[in-house]
Amino acid sequence: MKRWIRRTALGAAVLLGLAAVAAWAGTWYADRKAQRRIDLPPYPLAAKNDPAAIERGHYLYASRGCADCHGDNAGGRVVIDDAKTGFFVRGADISPGGAHVVAAYSPADWERSIRHGVRPDGRPLLVMPSEDYNRLTDDDVAALMAYLQQLPPAAGEPALVRMPILVKLLYAAGVIQDAAEKIDHLRAPSQPVPEDVSVAHGSYVANMCLGCHGSQLSGGKIPGAPPDWPAAANLTPGDGSALTRYADAPQFALMMRSGRRPDGSAVSPVMPFASLARMNDTDLAALYLYLKTVPPRPAGGR
Structure with a gap:
């Protein structure tokens, strides 16, 4: 019996040692x-400073999630x-x-950071949701x-990012x-489409949903999100679609502005309703x- 206990203890110690080595190697990687470093050629973005561009930029900053991470004054937030x-x-x-x-950012630096999630020195921006902004037009x-x-x-x-060891290991493994x-860095910028109630313009607006709802918009667990965050909803007309709750565009718009479904129930506050x-x-x-x-897709396929 004592020999069995010693063997069991030795085996547990070996496993713990291997786990510690694996954790160290994973966090190091x-x-x-x-x-x-990610090598991207400078993009020749033409700068603008006219009132119309500033007004459009204000609208995009406020409505596309920028303020959620950087604050209304661009001073940053937790x-x-x-x-x-x-x-x-x-x-x-x-802020400038x-x-x-961003004090010394050139137009090419802004473009690289917003569209590609890459700093001017070539390192990745870890939590920048550039997959949502990769398809922005040059004008935007x-x-x-x-x-x-x-x-x-x-x-x-x-910016400050502190990742717990589990998140670091998942990041090292490519799960997060x-x-x-996530970005196709060779993708050509989107071309402008008229800003009207059309499928083409709606497709352009929907790019802001990709980071949470997935490239196919069918939702599922959000990679890298805190474990208590709910899965993103299926925005396609497929099985488990969230769209069945909204009979028309006004009902959908009311939910997006109020955070409540037509039946009065609250949508998860993880959605950036601000x-x-x-x-x-x-x-x-x-x-x-x-x-x-x-195209309809089952819920959770991202």
């Missing part, structure tokens, strides 16, 4: 991966602070001036830049990806129209 796991994410101060991270990227550059300097801080891994509520009528109606036309 995750840190190395986060420091890799996005995730999970005491249970130690997962912490603070969006950077991206001083020693702020320039409009965002124009709006941000004319803001007053804020008193924020740089940074934005730069931004979604600022979308205009045209964008919301076009988005609903487009979602009704996408």
